[in-house]
Amino acid sequence: MTRLSVNINKIATLRNARGGNLPDVELFARDCEAYGAEGITVHPRPDERHIRRTDVYALKSLVQTEFNIEGNPEPEFIDLVLNVKPHQVTLVPDAREQLTSNHGWDTRAHQAKLATIIQRFKNAGIRVSVFVDPDPVMVEYAARAGSDRVELYTGPYAEMYDNDPQRAIEYYRSAAEKARDLGLGLNAGHDLNLRNLPDFIKAFPWVDEVSIGHALIADALYLGIQETIKQYKYALSNSN
Numbered sequence: 001m002t003r004l005s006v007n008i009n010k011i012a013t014l015r016n017a018r019g020g021n022l023p024d025v026e027l028f029a030r031d032c033e034a035y036g037a038e039g040i041t042v043h044p045r046p047d048e049r050h051i052r053r054t055d056v057y058a059l060k061s062l063v064q065t066e067f068n069i070e071g072n073p074e075p076e077f078i079d080l081v082l083n084v085k086p087h088q089v090t091l092v093p094d095a096r097e098q099l100t101s102n103h104g105w106d107t108r109a110h111q112a113k114l115a116t117i118i119q120r121f122k123n124a125g126i127r128v129s130v131f132v133d134p135d136p137v138m139v140e141y142a143a144r145a146g147s148d149r150v151e152l153y154t155g156p157y158a159e160m161y162d163n164d165p166q167r168a169i170e171y172y173r174s175a176a177e178k179a180r181d182l183g184l185g186l187n188a189g190h191d192l193n194l195r196n197l198p199d200f201i202k203a204f205p206w207v208d209e210v211s212i213g214h215a216l217i218a219d220a221l222y223l224g225i226q227e228t229i230k231q232y233k234y235a236l237s238n239s240n
């Protein structure tokens with residue numbers, strides 16, 4: 001069964017807009033778990049515009065399911081992750097000023113650098129996932145660098161899906177199969193939503209985990225977070 005990790009960055013963005021503690025990020029994470037989320041994801045950025053370092057430390061002792069920290073492995077990020085020791089770290093090559101991640105690693109060009117960083121995290125007992133575009137060569141070099149998993153960047157999937165769902169699936173097939181054939185774990189994330197998620201999981205039922213933030217939080221404005229998580233989990237269970 002594919003697991004649902006809820007990315008709670010947007011909750012921190014809303015909180016930060018007013019300076020107080022509303023909504024309460026920690027309470028929200030706990031409630032997501034109580035409503036069935038199987039993981040909590042955060043993406044701390046150097047400017048702390050949404051999740052802050054203090055949130056990451058607080059969440060570590062709260063999260064009962066799987067804690068996933070994603071981000072660009074600059075020295076500050078590496079120290080944070082090694083101190084917090086989440087279950088999983090997802091390495092993302094996003095620039096400091098980038099609005100949101102919009103591409104995966106060139107794992108071939110950065111193989112040596114990634115291998116060193118991955119080893120440090122693995123030595124600390126943290127599972128490592130590397131964010132990649134749906135390219136089997138990038139998947140292969142992530143494996144060569146020692147990664148445990150890859151996370152396929154599904155932004156292009158979501159964009160293609162609206163016009164041509166079958167083409168969107170085929171665009172991801174060789175990368176998803178490569179991960180499976182190499183024995184790598186497979187995660188997916190970015191722009192997944194209740195409409196496009198079921199077909200992705202039906203096509204690639206070996207996806208271990210999806211991490212979803214933006215659409216899920218937007219859905220919660222209408223449905224409430226409890227019902228929203230229920231619907232995403234239904235979408236996953238009905239597709240596997």
Ligand code: PXP
Pocket residue numbers: 007009043070090092100101131151188189190191192211212213214215216
């Ligand atoms: N995976 C990664 C690596 C991300 O950077 C993000 C966005 O922070 C997501 C998944 C979740 O994407 P979305 O918010 O579009 O669901």
